[in-house]
Amino acid sequence: MERSVSELSKYRFETSLEDLDDAKIMFDNGRYKNTLNRAYYSIFHAIKSVTVLDGFDSSKHSGIIAFFNQNYVKAGIFPKEMSKIIRAASENREKADYHDFYIASKEEAEKQMERARIFSEQIRRFLVDKGILDEEKDSTI
Secondary structure: OHHHHHHHHHHHHHHHHHHHHHHHHHHHOOOHHHHHHHHHHHHHHHHHHHHHHHOOOOOOHHHHHHHHHHHHHOOOOOOOHHHHHHHHHHHHHHHHHHOOOOOOOHHHHHHHHHHHHHHHHHHHHHHHHOOOOOOOOOOOO
8 A cells, every 4th residue: 555655646746747847838839828727737736746645635626735735834844935836826727727818928927837846846855755756766857
């Protein structure tokens, strides 16, 4: 069981990195709303790579995020900035996905990708410390 939880954590983190790569592709092609979406999902899947280690899952994004904030940010495992990154990314994704006539700017898309990169690096270090990721093999973000 322990091995499968570790494998799922690593898989979810790898998925978050693919989402970040997709965000870059969207950005490079001027698809800024899609950049906001993919960068958010990079953050979300990175969160899920951590919460699975506690056996926690939820069908709602808000549940996953609340669990992470309560058990990892408020507990001091991750800096408070992580919660701010999540909130900004979530708000941007909701505007991009659900608001009619919303136009995402290049600057906001670029900020969202950078926040997702910073977030991923924090999660990567945590997963390396937990023995989920290999420092050398899994070092590129």
